[in-house]
Amino acid sequence: xxxxxxxxxxxxxxxxxxxxxxxxxxxxxxxxxxxxxxxxxxxxxxxxxxxxxxxxxxxxxxxxxxxxxxxxxxxxxxxxxxxxxxxxxxxxxxxxxxxxxxxxxxxxxxxxxxxxxxxxxxxxxxxxxxxxxxxxxxxxxxxxxxxxxxxxxxxxxxxxxxxxxxxxxxxxxxxxxxxxxxxxxxxxxxxxxxxxxxxxxxxxxxxxxxxxxxxxxxxxxxxxxxxxxxxxxxxxxxxxxxxxxxxxxxxxxxxxxxxxxxxxxxxxxxxxxxxxxxxxxxxxxxxxxxxxxxxxxxxxxxxxxxxxxxxxxxxxx
Amino acid sequence: xxxxxxxxxxxxxxxxxxxxxxxxxxxxxxxxxxxxxxxxxxxxxxxxxxxxxxxxxxxxxxxxxxxxxxxxxxxxxxxxxxxxxxxxxxxxxxxxxxxxxxxxxxxxxxxxxxxxxxxxxxxxxxxxxxxxxxxxxxxxxxxxxxxxxxxxxxxxxxxxxxxxxxxxxxxxxxxxxxxxxxxxxxxxxxxxxxxxxxxxxxxxxxxxxxxxxxxxxxxxxxxxxxxxxxxxxxxxxxxxxxxxxxxxxxxxxxxxxxxxxxxxxxxxxxxxxxxxxxxxxxxxxxxxxxxxxxxxxxxxxxxxxxxxxxxxxxxxxxxxxxxxxxxxxxxxxxxxxxxx
Numbered sequence: 001x002x003x004x005x006x007x008x009x010x011x012x013x014x015x016x017x018x019x020x021x022x023x024x025x026x027x028x029x030x031x032x033x034x035x036x037x038x039x040x041x042x043x044x045x046x047x048x049x050x051x052x053x054x055x056x057x058x059x060x061x062x063x064x065x066x067x068x069x070x071x072x073x074x075x076x077x078x079x080x081x082x083x084x085x086x087x088x089x090x091x092x093x094x095x096x097x098x099x100x101x102x103x104x105x106x107x108x109x110x111x112x113x114x115x116x117x118x119x120x121x122x123x124x125x126x127x128x129x130x131x132x133x134x135x136x137x138x139x140x141x142x143x144x145x146x147x148x149x150x151x152x153x154x155x156x157x158x159x160x161x162x163x164x165x166x167x168x169x170x171x172x173x174x175x176x177x178x179x180x181x182x183x184x185x186x187x188x189x190x191x192x193x194x195x196x197x198x199x200x201x202x203x204x205x206x207x208x209x210x211x212x213x214x215x216x217x218x219x220x221x222x223x224x225x226x227x228x229x230x231x232x233x234x235x236x237x238x239x240x241x242x243x244x245x246x247x248x249x250x251x252x253x254x255x256x257x258x259x260x261x262x263x264x265x266x267x268x269x270x271x272x273x274x275x276x277x278x279x280x281x282x283x284x285x286x287x288x289x290x291x292x293x294x295x296x297x298x299x300x301x302x303x304x305x306x307x308x309x310x311x312x313x314x315x316x317x
Numbered sequence: 318x319x320x321x322x323x324x325x326x327x328x329x330x331x332x333x334x335x336x337x338x339x340x341x342x343x344x345x346x347x348x349x350x351x352x353x354x355x356x357x358x359x360x361x362x363x364x365x366x367x368x369x370x371x372x373x374x375x376x377x378x379x380x381x382x383x384x385x386x387x388x389x390x391x392x393x394x395x396x397x398x399x400x401x402x403x404x405x406x407x408x409x410x411x412x413x414x415x416x417x418x419x420x421x422x423x424x425x426x427x428x429x430x431x432x433x434x435x436x437x438x439x440x441x442x443x444x445x446x447x448x449x450x451x452x453x454x455x456x457x458x459x460x461x462x463x464x465x466x467x468x469x470x471x472x473x474x475x476x477x478x479x480x481x482x483x484x485x486x487x488x489x490x491x492x493x494x495x496x497x498x499x500x501x502x503x504x505x506x507x508x509x510x511x512x513x514x515x516x517x518x519x520x521x522x523x524x525x526x527x528x529x530x531x532x533x534x535x536x537x538x539x540x541x542x543x544x545x546x547x548x549x550x551x552x553x554x555x556x557x558x559x560x561x562x563x564x565x566x567x568x569x570x571x572x573x574x575x576x577x578x579x580x581x582x583x584x585x586x587x588x589x590x591x592x593x594x595x596x597x598x599x600x601x602x603x604x605x606x607x608x609x610x611x612x613x614x615x616x617x618x619x620x621x622x623x624x625x626x627x628x629x630x631x632x633x634x635x636x637x638x639x640x641x642x643x644x645x646x647x648x649x650x651x652x653x654x655x656x657x
Binding site for chain 2: 011026125126
């Protein structure tokens with residue numbers, strides 16, 4: 001045992017053996033437990049009829065659809081919420097990040113206060129706040145809050161105009177246009193506001209990473225502050241901003257799973273919630289759910305690496 | 318006057334921004350102050366005391382014991398107070414620079430204190446009434462989850478970080494797989510796994526309670542993030558340090574324990590504190606698997622038929638409490654950073 005190479009091999013074999021033994025034990029116990037509860041393993045259950053309804057779905061879905069279909073509905077809702085919140089959070093985050101660096105004392109203080117307040121309050125609490133305290137206590141459709149007479153906000157959700165019709169009150173509810181359910185509005189609002197506070201910090205750090213000389217040179221060329229930002233500083237800052245920014249996008253996508261707490265039918269809520277409860281397929285369902293998030297994370301990380309390789313700063317040689 | 322001119326009205330755009338910001342403040346602050354302070358109700362014991370607009374702090378006042386202790390039996394709450402009092406007294410010296418025997422205090426907090434606290438919370442021996450974990454709740458549960466999560470994830474995270482930097486391929490592969498898996502999935506799926514899959518993992522007849530499962534889930538999850546933070550520190554240590562340790566004849570564990578880690582951990586204190594803050598905020602997720610932490614108790618109180626309609630007061634109060642905790646931790650880490 002005095003040979004370090006031999007010691008290394010023995011140590012590794014021991015650890016691998018331990019991990020494999022633990023895995024085998026858990027696997028055996030799980031199979032044992034599942035068969036005792038009369039639950040069949042495998043993916044066969046995905047074809048069975050789901051029998052529950054889903055509040056909002058992008059693809060046709062009804063109670064007679066299969067569990068596999070329910071999974072797709074959940075996945076699409078996750079992607080929808082994430083995509084919309086990412087766009088909104090990016091806009092808000094850039095505005096606040098730039099505002100934090102504004103020469104205007106009041107504006108930069110306000111932006112700092114926003115960041116310090118929002119970052120230090122748990123996201124779940126913010127989701128609850130928007131859902132239970134704000135959207136659920138909005139007026140009934142008849143007393144809707146009108147937004148320029150084309151969009152309406154009430155306790156049933158946000159009614160937006162679509163290409164062919166504008167929402168209008170008919171009887172007790174609105175007709176025409178399309179409706180965003182309150183769960184969706186609350187989730188997108190909370191995710192946007194929360195993530196924007198992190199994006200603002202990313203943007204600030206990125207802009208500050210561009211040397212003073214760059215902005216001085218830009219002003220010396222006679223560019224205004226706006227032009228200097230747009231043409232000189234932001235393009236260079238983006239190189240620093242993009243990697244942590246994608247990290248925030250990933251966080252946002254993962255955080256959208258908190259929708260389970262307000263029953264917005266995204267992946268975790270539909271699949272790891274309703275489907276799991278009905279089928280008892282704990283291992284398969286949790287496994288698939290985790291695999292989906294892992295696949296999203298890894299593919300974005302891969303894309304990020306490619307982007308980094310292309311934009312990496314090559315100094316003068 | 319010149320300060321005003323320079324900072325707020327230096328140009329027309331700037332002046333317009335100032336006015337817009339002032340307008341924003343005017344729209345938000347006075348109504349909030351009216352609601353939270355001027356029109357608020359603080360006297361009384363029932364919702365009848367809250368007629369008219371304004372915040373109903375009576376609701377918070379009446380429910381405060383539940384927000385703090387959950388459903389912990391009233392007669393036994395002194396034990397909870399005692400456990401946290403011991404923690405505060407024992408931990409306070411750690412925040413004083415150059416206090417003697419910090420090492421022993423740390424050892425006490427890590428090794429002895431959990432036993433004392435566990436005994437005080439659970440009871441069941443020495444004439445103390447037993448309080449099952451499903452009666453634990455409120456801020457007390459939040460702090461228990463957060464503190465055990467922190468205490469557990471730091472050593473685990475260090476182990477995984479060392480594993481990831483190890484020269485042994487098998488150890489490295491296992492560490493990388495664990496870290497990337499945990500960082501790639503949302504905490505809630507880990508908690509679901511802990512609550513529905515852990516029972517399947519165990520042989521028949523064996524089971525452990527929900528709180529413990531959640532704790533393990535949170536600990537595993539945040540140890541992956543901690544590992545990445547610590548790895549940053551390990552990578553910042555110059556090669557010379559390793560070589561010097563090897564020249565002195567130190568083995569792997571002594572090199573790491575005596576030379577590398579003390580330097581690496583000092584570098585990443587801000588990162589560790591950030592992970593702690595994230596963990597503290599993440600403790601709220603345990604309510605989704607049916608534990609009544611601080612936010613869970615607020616949520617339960619807000620849906621109590623006797624107090625319907627006061628959710629906003631509950632959330633504002635909860636937000637203030639979480640904010641004070643997180644903000645003070647982050648401020649403390651900033652002073653720590655500037656001190657070293």
